[in-house]
Amino acid sequence: MPDFTDRQWLWLAAACYLAGFALGTVALLRGRRHSRVAMFLTLAAGFAFQTLGLALRGRAVKGCPLGNTFELFQFTAWSSASLFLVIGATFRVSLLGYFTAMLAAVLTGVSLAVPAWDAAQRTHIFGANPWIELHAALAVFSYGVFGLLALTSAMFLLRNYSLKSKHVGGWFSFLPSILDLDHIGVRLLGAGVALLTASLAVGAVYWVPHPETVNVAKLLATIAVWLAYAVALGLRLGGALPSRRLAWACVVLFGAALLSLAPVNSSRHPPASATTTPPAASEARKP
C-alpha cells in the first residue's frame, strides 16, 4: 500500500466522488442512465480511500476525527457514502448514487479546498471518555443520514415537479417513483432522528452531572436541529405534513444542520488533556 498521508488519501477519495459525479453527469447529458455498477464501484473506492484517510487521522488525533470543520465535513460525507453503499444496493434507487457522489464531492472538495478549516488539529478532544466520543460520532453520523435524506428529498421535489408540470421525459425519466422516494425519505428521517436522539441521550449522561462543561450555544444548536427533525417526523407520521412540504423541510433543515456545525465546533472547550497541533507537524502516515 502506498505511504500516503491522511490528506492524500482524502484527496483520492474526493477524486473518486468527483469521478462518480462526472460519470453521472455525462450519462445524463447523453440522455442515458449511468452504469449502476460503475457508480457503485466508484463510490465504494472513494469510501475505502476516505476510510483509510480518516483512520490515519483518527490515529493521529487519538480519537474519532471530529475535531475541526474539515473533519466534520469529511465525516459527514463518509457517513452519506457508507449509507448509500447499503441503501443504494438494497433499494436500487436510480440516481441516488449520482446525487450521493455530488454531495460527497462537494463536502470533501470544499473541506480540502479551505485550509483554514484544518489549520489546527486537536488531539484527545474527547479526553478519556469513550461515551463522549460515541456521542459525537453518532451525532455526525446522523448528519450523514440527514444529508442522504436531503438528497432523496431533492429527488422527490424534482419528480414532483416533473409530474405536476408534465415534463416526464429526458433525465426526469431516470428518477425513482414519487411514492418510493417518499417512503425512503420517511425511513431515513426516522433513522436520523433515532441516531441523533441516541447521541443526545449518551451525551446527556455525561453532561447532566457536569453542566458547566456544556456550551449553551452548542446545546441550543444541537437541540434545535434535533427538535426540528423530530417535529417534522411527528407531523409526517400524524399525516399533518404533506410529502412535498416534508421534502422542502428536509432540504432546508440539512442546510441549517450544516451551518450549525460551525457554532458547535467553535464552541468546544477542549478538555484539559486536549492539545492543538498545526497540520504540518501532524500529517498522519501509516505507522
Add this chain to the structure above:
Amino acid sequence: MSDAPTFFMLGASHHSAPLALREKLALTPEKIATLRGRLGPAAGVRELAVLSTCNRVEFYGVAGATAVARLEGEFCALQGVAAADFAGARRHAAGGDAVAHLLSVAAGLDSQLVGENEIFGQVKDAYAEASAGGAAGPVLHRVFQKIFQHAKHIRTHTGVAEGAVSVANVAVELALNIFGQLDATRVLLLGAGEIGEKTAKAFQSRGAAGITVASRTLGRAMDLADTLGALAMPFWLAPVKLGDFDIVVGSTAAPEAVVTRAAAAAAMRRRPGRPLFFIDLALPRDIEPAAAELENVFLYNLDDLAKIADANRAAREVEVARARVVVTEKAAQLWKQIGPRLAADGGGAQGAAGEASHPPVAG
C-alpha cells in the same frame, strides 16, 4: 439469385402491402401446416419458418431460387391471391441481407409502431413452430438464436423501445412514476367506453391489484366488470369512494365534471401521504382541472397523454438510425459465420458479409 440453397426471406408487410392484401395473405396455423404439406421434401426448401402477423407474412428458410419460386407459387395458390398482386408487394432478400431484415423485424425496427415489443414474441413463436414441426435445421437454429440475442441487445442499448407510444401505456408508465409498482394500486374506471376499457386492461396487464367499474348505466358497468374480471359500483357512489382508489380513469360521456376539486380534496384527506392519479380520457372532461392544484394529486388529460406518446414516438425515430448501424454490423458478423458453412455444405453463400449493409431487396 443462384439456384444453390442459401438463407432467404420472402414475404410482404405493411410497408408494401395494403391492408386488403394483407388480409388475404395472412396465414393461420392450419394453413401453414397445409403449405408445408404441399411443398413436401422434394420442393427443395430445406428449412422454413413462417412469420404471420397482422402486419406481415414472411418466410425465412434455406432454399435455392427455384425452390423459393415454388414456395411463392404454392403460397399464392393456397391463399387465392393472384401472383401479380403478390409480386407487386413482395420483398425478397438472401444471405446477409435476409439476416439483416430478420434482425430489423425482431428488434421492432420494421414495425408500424417502431420499437414495439410484440413482434419479438411473434418471431419467437414462428421459430418455435418451425422447431416443433422439424422444419428448422442448423441454419435456422443458428440464425434465430443469434437474432434473439442481437435483438435484445438493440432494444436494451438503443432507445428504440424506450417510452410508451400508446395513450394506455403512457398512462401506465405515469402510474409507475408515481407508485413504483402497481401490485398494490386500486383502479377506478369511470365509464364503460372503449378507451377506458383499453386503459384498464393495460393496468391489469401490469399487475394492478383491483379494478372497479362505475358507469351511469349499472348494467354496462357490470358487463365490463365481467369482461375485465373486475367489480362494478353504482355511479353515484364513485365520488364518495374516491379516496379508496389510487388511480381514477375518467371516460364517461357526462356533460359535466364527475369529480370536482372538492371531491378530490375530500378523498385526499382520507389518504394522507398517498398520491392520487387521475387520468381523464373523457370529452368533455370528467375531472375538474382545479383538482390538479391539490398536493399529491396528479391529473393528466387526453391531450397530455397524447403529447407524451408523440414525444416518445419521435425519440424512438431518432434512435432508429443508431439501431440500424447495429443491425448492419451484427448481421454481417452472423453471416460471416454462417455463409461459408452453408457454401461448404453445398449451398451458395449468397450475399457476402458486406452486402448486409444494403437494405433488403424488394421483389
